[in-house]
Amino acid sequence: MTQPRHLLSITDLGAEGIQDVMRLTDSFVEVSERAIPKVPALRGKTVVSLFFEDSTRTRLSFETAAKRLSADTMNFSVSTSSVKKGESLRDTVETIEAMGVDAMVVRHSGAGVPWQVAAWSRGSSVINAGDGWHEHPTQALLDCYTIRQQRQSLEGLRIAIVGDIRHSRVARSDVLAFSALGASVTLVAPPTLLPPSLAGWPAEVSHDLDEVAPKCDVVYLLRLQRERMQEALLPSLREYTATYGLTRARARLLKDDALIMHPGPVNRGVEIAAEVADRPNSVITRQVANGVAVRMAVLFLLIGSGVDLAVH
Amino acid sequence: MTQPRHLLSITDLGAEGIQDVMRLTDSFVEVSERAIPKVPALRGKTVVSLFFEDSTRTRLSFETAAKRLSADTMNFSVSTSSVKKGESLRDTVETIEAMGVDAMVVRHSGAGVPWQVAAWSRGSSVINAGDGWHEHPTQALLDCYTIRQQRQSLEGLRIAIVGDIRHSRVARSDVLAFSALGASVTLVAPPTLLPPSLAGWPAEVSHDLDEVAPKCDVVYLLRLQRERMQEALLPSLREYTATYGLTRARARLLKDDALIMHPGPVNRGVEIAAEVADRPNSVITRQVANGVAVRMAVLFLLIGSGVDLAVH
Amino acid sequence: MTQPRHLLSITDLGAEGIQDVMRLTDSFVEVSERAIPKVPALRGKTVVSLFFEDSTRTRLSFETAAKRLSADTMNFSVSTSSVKKGESLRDTVETIEAMGVDAMVVRHSGAGVPWQVAAWSRGSSVINAGDGWHEHPTQALLDCYTIRQQRQSLEGLRIAIVGDIRHSRVARSDVLAFSALGASVTLVAPPTLLPPSLAGWPAEVSHDLDEVAPKCDVVYLLRLQRERMQEALLPSLREYTATYGLTRARARLLKDDALIMHPGPVNRGVEIAAEVADRPNSVITRQVANGVAVRMAVLFLLIGSGVDLAVH
Numbered sequence: 001m002t003q004p005r006h007l008l009s010i011t012d013l014g015a016e017g018i019q020d021v022m023r024l025t026d027s028f029v030e031v032s033e034r035a036i037p038k039v040p041a042l043r044g045k046t047v048v049s050l051f052f053e054d055s056t057r058t059r060l061s062f063e064t065a066a067k068r069l070s071a072d073t074m075n076f077s078v079s080t081s082s083v084k085k086g087e088s089l090r091d092t093v094e095t096i097e098a099m100g101v102d103a104m105v106v107r108h109s110g111a112g113v114p115w116q117v118a119a120w121s122r123g124s125s126v127i128n129a130g131d132g133w134h135e136h137p138t139q140a141l142l143d144c145y146t147i148r149q150q151r152q153s154l155e156g157l158r159i160a161i162v163g164d165i166r167h168s169r170v171a172r173s174d175v176l177a178f179s180a181l182g183a184s185v186t187l188v189a190p191p192t193l194l195p196p197s198l199a200g201w202p203a204e205v206s207h208d209l210d211e212v213a214p215k216c217d218v219v220y221l222l223r224l225q226r227e228r229m230q231e232a233l234l235p236s237l238r239e240y241t242a243t244y245g246l247t248r249a250r251a252r253l254l255k256d257d258a259l260i261m262h263p264g265p266v267n268r269g270v271e272i273a274a275e276v277a278d279r280p281n282s283v284i285t286r287q288v289a290n291g292v293a294v295r296m297a298v299l300f301l302l303i304g305s306g307v308d309l310a311v312h
Numbered sequence: 313m314t315q316p317r318h319l320l321s322i323t324d325l326g327a328e329g330i331q332d333v334m335r336l337t338d339s340f341v342e343v344s345e346r347a348i349p350k351v352p353a354l355r356g357k358t359v360v361s362l363f364f365e366d367s368t369r370t371r372l373s374f375e376t377a378a379k380r381l382s383a384d385t386m387n388f389s390v391s392t393s394s395v396k397k398g399e400s401l402r403d404t405v406e407t408i409e410a411m412g413v414d415a416m417v418v419r420h421s422g423a424g425v426p427w428q429v430a431a432w433s434r435g436s437s438v439i440n441a442g443d444g445w446h447e448h449p450t451q452a453l454l455d456c457y458t459i460r461q462q463r464q465s466l467e468g469l470r471i472a473i474v475g476d477i478r479h480s481r482v483a484r485s486d487v488l489a490f491s492a493l494g495a496s497v498t499l500v501a502p503p504t505l506l507p508p509s510l511a512g513w514p515a516e517v518s519h520d521l522d523e524v525a526p527k528c529d530v531v532y533l534l535r536l537q538r539e540r541m542q543e544a545l546l547p548s549l550r551e552y553t554a555t556y557g558l559t560r561a562r563a564r565l566l567k568d569d570a571l572i573m574h575p576g577p578v579n580r581g582v583e584i585a586a587e588v589a590d591r592p593n594s595v596i597t598r599q600v601a602n603g604v605a606v607r608m609a610v611l612f613l614l615i616g617s618g619v620d621l622a623v624h
Numbered sequence: 625m626t627q628p629r630h631l632l633s634i635t636d637l638g639a640e641g642i643q644d645v646m647r648l649t650d651s652f653v654e655v656s657e658r659a660i661p662k663v664p665a666l667r668g669k670t671v672v673s674l675f676f677e678d679s680t681r682t683r684l685s686f687e688t689a690a691k692r693l694s695a696d697t698m699n700f701s702v703s704t705s706s707v708k709k710g711e712s713l714r715d716t717v718e719t720i721e722a723m724g725v726d727a728m729v730v731r732h733s734g735a736g737v738p739w740q741v742a743a744w745s746r747g748s749s750v751i752n753a754g755d756g757w758h759e760h761p762t763q764a765l766l767d768c769y770t771i772r773q774q775r776q777s778l779e780g781l782r783i784a785i786v787g788d789i790r791h792s793r794v795a796r797s798d799v800l801a802f803s804a805l806g807a808s809v810t811l812v813a814p815p816t817l818l819p820p821s822l823a824g825w826p827a828e829v830s831h832d833l834d835e836v837a838p839k840c841d842v843v844y845l846l847r848l849q850r851e852r853m854q855e856a857l858l859p860s861l862r863e864y865t866a867t868y869g870l871t872r873a874r875a876r877l878l879k880d881d882a883l884i885m886h887p888g889p890v891n892r893g894v895e896i897a898a899e900v901a902d903r904p905n906s907v908i909t910r911q912v913a914n915g916v917a918v919r920m921a922v923l924f925l926l927i928g929s930g931v932d933l934a935v936h
Contacts, residue, residue, distance in 0.1 A: 036356030044660030348668030
């Protein structure tokens with residue numbers, strides 16, 4: 001396994017790289033189940049969260065992952081306003097790196113910022129923890145891992161991604177990862193919530209969830225931001241749920257073993273009926289748990305001292 | 313000693329449980345006095361602060377306690393606004409738990425929230441760090457411990473709790489704990505600052521601090537929130553201090569060895585004269601110090617791996 | 625080497641004390657270059673950041689230093705508003721100390737606050753991390769160290785400090801430290817950005833950077849706060865840069881080996897041309913890196929358990 005320096009896009013890894021991360025994740029899932037779920041793999045390494053956009057969940061997941069690897073963690077949370085000029089962001093990155101940091105976990109509302117940070121960094125690794133509506137590679141990795149855990153492989157699976165594709169970095173990274181691993185993806189959304197162009201998205205499109213649902217092995221529901229209403233992209237929440245929500249009635253159309261997934265946090269009763277979210281084939285909580293192990297694998301892969309996994 | 317899962321109310325423990333915590337605290341006070349005040353008891357465990365209401369003191373006390381036990385700590389501080397709907401709070405709790413957390417320390421302005429959190433949690437322990445005007449059990453435990461440290465036992469002691477009983481979770485938990493350990497409690501407050509009903513409060517009531525003061529073994533002064541003035545529950549700070557403050561003149565009425573206590577932060581010159589707060593029988597700072605050891609005991613009791621205290 | 629309790633002003637150390645810190649820093653620079661840049665020197669010690677003014681850089685630098693020494697770290701960040709009354713600040717300090725803290729790193733917009741904190745503290749060490757326009761001793765130490773690293777000694781060097789001297793705690797601490805170590809310092813600034821009196825500043829003054837530049841061994845540029853424009857202390861940024869900025873044209877006046885320094889964050893194009901900031905003899909990034917090692921030395925000196933440096 002080669003040791004990449006950064007994880008910016010899911011395409012950096014390719015199918016083989018994704019499989020490498022999956023196998024590494026198996027080891028860290030096993031670590032997470034131990035009585036003392038901690039290994040010294042990254043002792044003395046420092047992982048800094050550079051979050052220019054609030055996301056406590058993702059930050060805590062990375063922080064938990066780093067601590068289980070015995071790394072030191074630090075937070076640098078900034079409102080975008082105080083670093084809005086390019087020079088300042090560069091200065092921030094160079095300063096943090098000069099303190100002797102090993103990895104920077106970057107979340108920013110601007111697409112492409114993690115690439116900029118990587119270009120400025122001299123020795124440390126950069127992990128994209130979500131940039132604008134662009135990419136969120138560790139989310140895609142944990143989604144792949146969760147499906148693989150339930151179905152052994154994604155090869156040949158049919159996966160529907162439902163909802164606000166246009167404003168979703170999760171959708172973009174998932175489509176790339178799922179299709180790289182051999183799944184066929186259908187995007188299900190109203191025209192207003194699809195990107196202006198779908199060139200480069202290896203996916204089909206449908207506007208009819210009732211038609212797609214019975215054929216799916218996985219239904220992946222995206223979070224609906226309530227501001228889409230104000231932007232007049234949607235008539236009403238109620239109509240959205242009636243057409244694109246996984247209601248109890250619509251859930252009956254699914255195959256018995258179809259997996260239900262969501263990146264969280266769920267708007268219960270909007271994207272998915274509360275009762276459906278709690279069914280056994282809903283793996284939403286498992287996605288969260290796997291998120292920690294996947295991020296341990298990514299950190300270990302990027303800044304671990306060797307290819308061999310010294311966790312046993 | 314049985315191992316409870318949660319600490320929500322002081323009544324969960326009962327007299328015997330409180331005594332168990334006191335004995336365990338003795339060990340951790342001893343640990344705290346070592347050159348390296350740290351034991352590996354909770355190595356690999358993760359303690360998360362879920363504070364929906366700001367309280368740096370309580371949060372730092374729990375964090376210090378967890379770190380001295382070698383646990384990893386994380387913070388999840390949220391403004392109530394962003395999680396005001398029941399579903400979101402539940403989602404937050406389930407997400408954090410799914411990351412593999414062992415204990416959640418919950419502070420919330422809504423009475424009863426820690427019980428809700430405990431109901432949603434599947435495996436982790438929940439500690440109530442203050443819910444609305446309802447309960448604050450670890451404060452009561454540290455108060456009991458501080459009195460016991462000075463007087464060996466609370467049995468037969470007379471304790472006055474003075475001030476804004478109505479809006480105080482400290483008062484409620486203290487009354488329950490002090491009376492469980494055999495002390496007799498008198499609440500001293502103006503009628504506007506007493507709860508509408510005192511059913512279930514094992515305490516007497518007085519409106520005359522001058523009459524109560526000479527008989528007390530402990531005077532416990534509550535913090536006065538300045539907003540009570542605006543709510544017209546009090547005529548003026550000055551009148552409050554004249555009637556219910558521990559002024560220098562009133563302090564002369566106390567027994568020589570009467571203990572002076574306060575949960576902090578003190579409004580010097582309001583609840584208590586600055587000079588009185590600094591006297592030797594004022595144990596306010598000792599309460600803070602004991603708070604760390606008591607919280608070590610509680611964390612160890614709830615998520616430690618065994619009943620034997622492996623700290624020696 | 626005697627063990628001081630606090631580091632409040634650079635004058636507390638004197639020339640000999642500064643040299644002691646420099647020698648100790650050599651060891652910690654060596655530690656920082658190891659594969660696992662961590663030593664157990666402060667295991668079980670707790671270092672708290674008490675920042676009443678936002679400064680993520682300085683806070684992260686101290687936090688990194690403390691973690692590399694294996695200390696536990698905690699943050700207490702407060703808006704000045706919530707602790708504006710003297711009693712509250714005192715109460716905060718006493719509470720934090722009662723929890724068993726070893727060192728408090730204090731940043732405050734009010735000159736002298738760290739001295740107050742030191743007066744209230746009973747056993748813990750206080751480090752001034754910047755008080756108003758007054759002092760910032762660890763910045764001065766890292767500046768001395770960076771110059772010494774490049775030139776062996778400051779003895780006989782000519783150092784220009786350029787810019788907003790009046791509102792700069794860095795300038796004040798640097799002047800005291802540089803001159804204590806035998807350098808001669810020239811302050812270069814417009815009259816509006818000089819302090820009302822320069823009594824006690826062992827430095828010359830000039831208003832002509834073109835005249836000073838060719839003679840300097842070090843040019844130290846201060847950060848220009850944009851609010852100085854609004855306060856009418858400066859006509860325009862452009863004019864400031866033309867007169868006091870290290871433009872490309874002006875950089876040609878410097879000796880070939882003159883060092884260029886800045887406390888960061890740099891306003892590129894204002895105090896210094898972007899291209900000049902990136903030259904090899906610009907040691908701005910090195911200042912940041914040395915900042916961690918210098919703060920390790922200071923923490924070790926104040927709260928380490930002995931004079932011998934047990935890092936080998």
